[in-house]
Amino acid sequence: MKKIYIHFLIIAIFFTGATAAFTQTSIDSLLPVRGFCIAAPSTKSIDSFVTFINKELAPRKVNTLILRVDFNYQYKSHPELRDSIALSSADVKKIVAACRSNAIRVIPQVNLLGHQSWANKTYNLLLKYPQFDETPHVKMPAKYEWPNADSLYCKSYCPLHPDLHKIVFALIDEICDAFETDAFHAGMDEVFYIGDDKCPRCSGKDKSVLFAGEVTRIHDHLSLSNRKLWIWGDRLLDGRTTGLGMWEASYNDTWRAVDMIPKDIMICDWHYERPDKTAVYFAMKGLNVVTCPWRNPSIAVSQLKDMSGLRKESTPAMKSNFQGMVQTVWSGAESFMRGFYNNRKDQEGGDNTPWDCFRGIYAEIGKL
Ligand SMILES: [Zn+2]
Numbered sequence: 557m558k559k560i561y562i563h564f565l566i567i568a569i570f571f572t573g574a575t576a577a578f579t580q581t582s583i584d585s586l587l588p589v590r591g592f593c594i595a596a597p598s599t600k601s602i603d604s605f606v607t608f609i610n611k612e613l614a615p616r617k618v619n620t621l622i623l624r625v626d627f628n629y630q631y632k633s634h635p636e637l638r639d640s641i642a643l644s645s646a647d648v649k650k651i652v653a654a655c656r657s658n659a660i661r662v663i664p665q666v667n668l669l670g671h672q673s674w675a676n677k678t679y680n681l682l683l684k685y686p687q688f689d690e691t692p693h694v695k696m697p698a699k700y701e702w703p704n705a706d707s708l709y710c711k712s713y714c715p716l717h718p719d720l721h722k723i724v725f726a727l728i729d730e731i732c733d734a735f736e737t738d739a740f741h742a743g744m745d746e747v748f749y750i751g752d753d754k755c756p757r758c759s760g761k762d763k764s765v766l767f768a769g770e771v772t773r774i775h776d777h778l779s780l781s782n783r784k785l786w787i788w789g790d791r792l793l794d795g796r797t798t799g800l801g802m803w804e805a806s807y808n809d810t811w812r813a814v815d816m817i818p819k820d821i822m823i824c825d826w827h828y829e830r831p832d833k834t835a836v837y838f839a840m841k842g843l844n845v846v847t848c849p850w851r852n853p854s855i856a857v858s859q860l861k862d863m864s865g866l867r868k869e870s871t872p873a874m875k876s877n878f879q880g881m882v883q884t885v886w887s888g889a890e891s892f893m894r895g896f897y898n899n900r901k902d903q904e905g906g907d908n909t910p911w912d913c914f915r916g917i918y919a920e921i922g923k924l
Contacts, residue, residue, distance in 0.1 A: 583617055586864060586924045589846050589880030591620035592914070593741075593824075596628050596664075597889035602647045605889050606654045612896070614658035616918040621655060622741050622786070622824075622882065624665045625731055627680045633726040637680045648734045656736075663739045663786060664731045668724060669770055670747035673711035675700035682711055685723070690714040690749045690758065712749040715770035716757035725777050738783050741824070742774050745788035746803055750810060763809045767791055768816035775818050785818075789825040789845070792817075793834060800832065814841055824848050824882055831858035835866065839877035848884045852908045853916030856883070860920050883917055885910045 583590075592613060597605040613621065627639045629648070655662040672682045672689075676696050682689050690712040697704065713720060732740050744767075751763040758766060775785045792814040795805035804827065805811070819842040825834050826848035838845040847863050849856030859881065866878045885892050887910070894900065896911035 583921075583924060584619075586867065587860075587880045587921060589620050589882065590616075590618050590918075590921055591622060591846060591880065591882030592618050592885070593622035593665075593848070593882050594624070594885040594892055595888045596623040596625045596643060596651075598628070599641060599643055599647055601890050601893075602643070602650050604893060606650050608889075608893055608896075609651070609654040609658065609660065613660060617921065618660060618918070620661050620663065620880075620882065622663045622665055623651070623735075624667075624741075624743075626666050629731060629734065631727060631730055633730050634723060636684050637723075637727065639680070645734055652734075652736050661739065662735050662737055663741050664735045664737065665741035665743055665786075666727055666731060667743035668713075668774060669715060669742075669744050669767075670712045670749070671710045671743055671745070672713055678711060681713060681723075685719075688713040688717050688720050690755055691752050693754055694749075707748060709746060709748045712747055714755055714757060715750075715766055715773075716755075721773065721777075724774075728774070728777065729781070732778075732781070732783055739786055739822075740778055740783055741786040742771075743788060744771065745790050745826075747791055747810065748802075748808065750808060764812035764816065767810040768813035771813065771817045771821065775821060784820065784822060786822040786824060789823040789834070789838060792823065793837070798832075798834070800827075800834075804829075814838075814843075817843075819843055822846065822879065824884075826850070826884060827859070828852065828855070831855050831862055833862065835863065835878060839866070839870075839874050842877065844877055844879050846879045846882045848882045849913055849917060850884050850886065851902060851905045851910045851913045853913045856881075856913050856917040857920050860917055864924060881917065881921070883910070883914050885914070 627637055628642050630638055630642045630644050651662060672679050678696055694706045694708055728740055751758045751761050751766050753759050771787060778785050790804055791806050791810040793800055793805035794811040795802050795807045798805055821843060823838045823843050823845045825838060825845050828850040835845045835847050847859045849859050863878055863881055867875050892910060895909060902909040
């Protein structure tokens with residue numbers, strides 16, 4: 557009797573294990589990347605964010621967490637670039653441990669090339685190293701408004717400044733080591749200032765070549781430590797032909813860079829107003845692509861249907877380029893968690909909130 561029971565137990569354990577393995581394989585094969593992108597929390601919110609990872613991300617089968625860190629880390633290589641309040645190594649290790657125990661790949665982001673300022677605030681890299689400014693003649697306004705005479709959206713660094721990469725690469729290496737990761741997100745979205753006529757290094761140069769050159773340089777640096785590069789996709793789309801405009805796509809001739817960059821880069825293809833089909837464009841260029849919604853649940857669900865449909869209906873060569881979905885949140889982690897747990901309305905979006913979108917899209921992913 558005992559023997560039969562043990563035999564039965566072994567079979568039961570085998571089948572339970574096999575079913576779990578099959579379920580995992582199945583969702584990974586249907587949608588390899590199931591991501592969530594948000595600003596890294598502040599030190600005081602680390603513990604509640606770790607709870608959020610355990611209680612909300614993991615049960616929804618999120619397997620990729622992009623954290624926008626920028627200067628919110630106590631860099632040892634360049635302490636002068638730290639924010640006044642910044643995450644310690646111990647803070648980061650709490651996130652790393654939570655992600656590891658839930659099989660979530662964590663990818664830190666530091667905005668490179670563009671987004672070196674916001675409104676009238678210059679960020680740390682150009683504050684400490686003003687010589688890297690692509691447009692030093694553009695003075696930061698006391699009160700920012702758009703449009704403005706300088707077409708100032710965000711400052712960029714000059715990708716051809718000879719002293720720049722030593723510093724930028726030290727930050728990349730340090731933040732990737734801290735997060736113990738094999739991938740880095742370099743941002744590189746909404747770059748309006750590039751190849752400026754007044755820049756002694758970039759003036760007259762092809763802006764697509766400049767953009768592709770900087771992407772490739774960062775990619776090649778990461779390759780030295782077997783790490784992959786992730787970037788936003790907007791600079792690689794032709795804003796005029798597609799009608800996508802100058803934020804969601806490029807008006808400044810960077811879009812031809814799509815044919816000049818390494819193929820193993822992950823393109824984060826964000827569209828918030830319509831389920832644009834640009835994932836096909838990137839996949840057909842041989843690039844990996846994830847589609848990124850923000851706060852509109854019905855658009856996000858359409859995008860998910862497109863992505864999973866494309867994986868089902870493509871050739872094996874194309875299928876592997878369609879990598880999945882990343883929900884993007886443009887607030888801090890704290891305000892997202894407040895909105896999520898209190899089910900608040902969005903100041904601009906009303907009922908369309910990033911937390912509803914997150915709930916909506918992951919409810920659909922759960923049904924795959
Ligand atoms: Zn320059």
